[in-house]
Amino acid sequence: MSRNTWPLALVFVAAPLTASPAQEPPLICFGNEPFWSLDLTETGKARFSTPDSPVVEYLGAVDTATGQKESVWRGQAITSDGGELVAFLHEGACSDGMSDAVHPYAVKVSLPNGRHYTGCCRVPEAPDVSATVENTTWRLTELPGKTLPTDHARHAVTVRFHAGRTHGFSGCNQFMGSYTLEGETLVLGTLGGTMMACPEPAMSVEEAFLRSFSGALGVAGAGDALILTPVGGGAPLRFEREAPLSLEGGQWEVTGYNNGRQAVVSPQTGTRLTLMFQDGQVSGSSGCNRFHGSFTAAENRLTIHPLATTRKACDEAVMVQEQAFLAALESATTWDIVRGMLDVHRADGERVLTASSMGE
Structure with a gap:
């Protein structure tokens, strides 16, 4: 009793x-x-x-x-x-x-x-706000006064928070910046980003989003929903949790690779560079030969172990490309999928490659 x-x-x-x-x-x-x-x-x-x-x-x-x-x-x-x-x-x-x-x-x-x-x-313990908002990709589902695109893979406005840094896609450009969590308030620092021009309605969506996604925002949400409301007053931004990204199971065609001379270049005309990650194995075409090897991935970290190739000989320029591409691939340390594009980087932050999905 x-x-x-x-x-x-x-x-x-x-x-x-x-x-x-x-x-x-x-x-x-x-x-x-x-x-x-x-x-x-x-x-x-x-x-x-x-x-x-x-x-x-x-x-x-x-x-x-x-x-x-x-x-x-x-x-x-x-x-x-x-x-x-x-x-x-x-x-x-x-x-x-x-x-x-x-x-x-x-x-x-x-x-x-x-x-x-x-x-x-x-009184129940207050929820850990950082556990709610961080380490996941949020897709914008409601922007006051604007109709959002239905092509989620390429044009959805997205945002991600991790370790005091935020980045995402604002409708036309990529953005990035800093943030802090103060109780149930998200405080955004100054955001920077790319400066592309896009056709409407992408530009007006981006302008409206960045105007609302600034300053101090109250955080609320549960499960797969996130609501950010301006502390000073205003309509809320509503987001939905994106399904976790998966590196495995997809086939990718490389659109740019690091040539080892501080430049990301397109594959030579008439050649294809491809990738597939499956069951801990990576394989594909390196322009002349087929390659294969093992990899390990944990969250967004990536390690490509030494790769083996077939022994076909091609034109010198194609072989030079192949060597540069494989060297770049073996230097990978992180990966992400942004607007349906695979984006791989090495430890110093330099880009290793970009690739577009070839479907299942």
């Missing part, structure tokens, strides 16, 4: 109360002997359960007595037979009787079947 400093008589408050709708504190209430739980973490909803019965959901609201520490949550069951749940909450130290923990609320619950339970309530 729970023990607390709230006398039972306080449930029936003698002095008249001036009740008013209040912001519900997110609470998880519980009791022992018998065990039960009341989840009040979602505004307007309550979920009551015991080990021997299914969860029953109620829709309602909380009223707080002005100037006092008592409040009442009252709601109707959403089941066909209805019924009212009433939870009398008292802000004050409460012991659950099973541990040394002291909880901030005591509670008495009345159910539609006439049963009553007493116990304590705890």
Whole structure:
């Protein structure tokens, strides 16, 4: 049985109360002997359960007595037979009787079947905002006043956050910059990016997005949804989590490779450079010969182990290209897929190659 400093008589408050709708504190209430739980973490909803019965959901609201520490949550069951749940909450130290923990609320619950339970309530731990927003790619799904492109692979506005750096695609150009997380607020630094010109509506979408994606933004979201709302007021930006990127299973045609002379160049006319990653093996065409070898990848890190090739001889220029391409490939340390394009870099930040998808 729970023990607390709230006398039972306080449930029936003698002095008249001036009740008013209040912001519900997110609470998880519980009791022992018998065990039960009341989840009040979602505004307007309550979920009551015991080990021997299914969860029953109620829709309602909380009223707080002005100037006092008592409040009442009252709601109707959403089941066909209805019924009212009433939870009398008292802000004050409460012991659950099973541990040394002291909880901030005591509670008495009345159910539609006439049963009553007493116990304590705890405040759930605040979610880790960084775990919500970081290390995933978010695709913009709602931009106030603008219609977004439906071609998600090539034209979707995307953003990614990792270790204080953000980057993405703003509708026409790539952008990058810094950010900090201060509680549930995302603070963006000055953003930079490429400076291409694109046909409409790409430019107007980009302009509107970058205007909203700046300064301090409140962070909210759950599961696969993210909402960023300007702290100073304004319509929110809504995002959806992109499916995790996968290096394996796709075939890629190289559109540019590092020639070893601090330049990324296109393959020679009449030659094809291709890649395929599958089951820890990388293979493809290096312009003259076929190559193969093993690789390891963890998150966005990539290691290409020494490669072997067939022994065909081609024109000197094609062989020079082949040697440069294979040397570049073996220097890879990171990978990403941006707007459907494979983008591989080495440890010093220099680009190794870019490649477009050849389909499955």
